[in-house]
Amino acid sequence: MSEETVSPCLEVTRTVADSGGKDMHKCMQCGLCAGLCPWRSVESPFSLRQVVHQLQLGVEGFESDDILFGCTQCRMCENNCPRGVATSAVVRAARAVLYQSGALPRTVSAALGNVRVEGNPMSGNRDARLDWTKKLDQPLAVEGDTAMFSCCVSSFDPRGQKSHRALTDVLRAVEPKISGFGPELSCCGGTLRAVGADDLFSELSEANRKVFEARGLKTLVVDSPHVYDSLLHDYFGEDQPPPFQIKHYTEFLAERLASGTLQMKTPFPKKVTYHDPCYLGKINNVFEPPRQLLRAVPGLELVEMPRNRFESLCCGGGGGRMWMETPADRRFGVLRVKEALATGAEVIATSCPYCVSMFEDGRIVLEAEEKIQVMDLSEIVRAAL
Ligand code: SF4
Numbered sequence: 001m002s003e004e005t006v007s008p009c010l011e012v013t014r015t016v017a018d019s020g021g022k023d024m025h026k027c028m029q030c031g032l033c034a035g036l037c038p039w040r041s042v043e044s045p046f047s048l049r050q051v052v053h054q055l056q057l058g059v060e061g062f063e064s065d066d067i068l069f070g071c072t073q074c075r076m077c078e079n080n081c082p083r084g085v086a087t088s089a090v091v092r093a094a095r096a097v098l099y100q101s102g103a104l105p106r107t108v109s110a111a112l113g114n115v116r117v118e119g120n121p122m123s124g125n126r127d128a129r130l131d132w133t134k135k136l137d138q139p140l141a142v143e144g145d146t147a148m149f150s151c152c153v154s155s156f157d158p159r160g161q162k163s164h165r166a167l168t169d170v171l172r173a174v175e176p177k178i179s180g181f182g183p184e185l186s187c188c189g190g191t192l193r194a195v196g197a198d199d200l201f202s203e204l205s206e207a208n209r210k211v212f213e214a215r216g217l218k219t220l221v222v223d224s225p226h227v228y229d230s231l232l233h234d235y236f237g238e239d240q241p242p243p244f245q246i247k248h249y250t251e252f253l254a255e256r257l258a259s260g261t262l263q264m265k266t267p268f269p270k271k272v273t274y275h276d277p278c279y280l281g282k283i284n285n286v287f288e289p290p291r292q293l294l295r296a297v298p299g300l301e302l303v304e305m306p307r308n309r310f311e312s313l314c315c316g317g318g319g320g321r322m323w324m325e326t327p328a329d330r331r332f333g334v335l336r337v338k339e340a341l342a343t344g345a346e347v348i349a350t351s352c353p354y355c356v357s358m359f360e361d362g363r364i365v366l367e368a369e370e371k372i373q374v375m376d377l378s379e380i381v382r383a384a385l
Pocket residue numbers: 026027028029030031032033034048049052077080081082083084085087
């Protein structure tokens with residue numbers, strides 16, 4: 001019987017630890033993370049426990065697209081790890097080391113290339129950043145201290161643009177002077193951080209901070225949980241609070257609902273289930289504002305999927321996966337649409353452009369276009385105004 005030998009390379013362990021992954025040393029290899037990970041629900045070679053072990057030992061095997069770059073950074077493991085291992089930081093650190101050596105997955109490299117040149121990962125032209133506004137009833141102002149951040153998916157993807165126009169109508173109904181940004185604003189950089197492109201993130205976030213500063217912002221309403229997470233945690237440093245309010249649109253609208261400024265009077269008589277986006281819910285604890293809004297829609301029946309709030313199943317689009325190919329039988333978005341269908345819901349609602357994109361794909365894969373609709377929450381509120 002032959003015994004396989006491994007050659008540890010402590011240099012790898014040290015480099016990953018020095019890049020922000022030193023929490024790997026706290027791991028006791030219990031395997032809870034691997035059991036809770038959404039990849040357990042599909043055929044996949046990915047196991048976070050194994051990745052962390054390989055990093056601890058400094059042995060090869062973690063580098064491939066479907067291993068290290070499989071993690072969607074959904075935070076299910078980190079929220080439940082008995083040793084409090086900051087798993088997302090460990091994964092990001094290992095990716096940062098690969099990024100330094102130019103070994104990112106091909107499609108992620110292409111997206112990063114477009115961010116470098118055009119300020120977005122969507123193959124869009126920088127000058128077309130405001131093209132989505134052409135179908136608005138009135139042009140969008142690009143000055144004013146209350147503004148909305150339109151993420152790259154909302155600005156360039158046709159489905160994202162559609163729900164973003166609904167959000168703009170809703171925001172204008174409660175805040176008539178709300179403004180936007182033109183080509184001077186770039187991608188929030190959330191994906192760059194997630195895949196370890198820290199130098200590019202610093203460059204981009206610095207440029208965006210200058211845009212915010214020049215505007216004299218008081219409140220920034222963001223459409224995407226990825227933008228929200230990035231701005232809250234990576235733009236201003238942990239001990240330096242942001243110089244203006246940052247609100248996800250569901251928080252902003254729930255406040256306006258409570259104050260009576262947002263009124264929904266048109267019935268929306270459908271059975272709706274709500275999917276918690278990981279970067280809004282599991283990572284930033286915003287669970288109730290979206291539900292408060294849905295409960296206030298006349299005629300709407302809200303039903304929960306068994307996995308909700310902290311147990312919510314990831315859509316599969318975070319952590320850079322939005323820019324990677326996943327075979328149809330491994331897509332979490334397909335599983336999530338199945339879970340939504342099992343509740344009898346006619347609509348799966350969410351509040352993230354990535355999730356909308358993943359679920360639109362999921363219902364096509366399942367040939368369920370006639371059975372269930374995918375809606376951003378802003379589209380439901382728009383219909384109920
Ligand atoms: S749950 Fe935490 S301690 Fe357990 S294997 Fe995963 S990272 Fe290690």
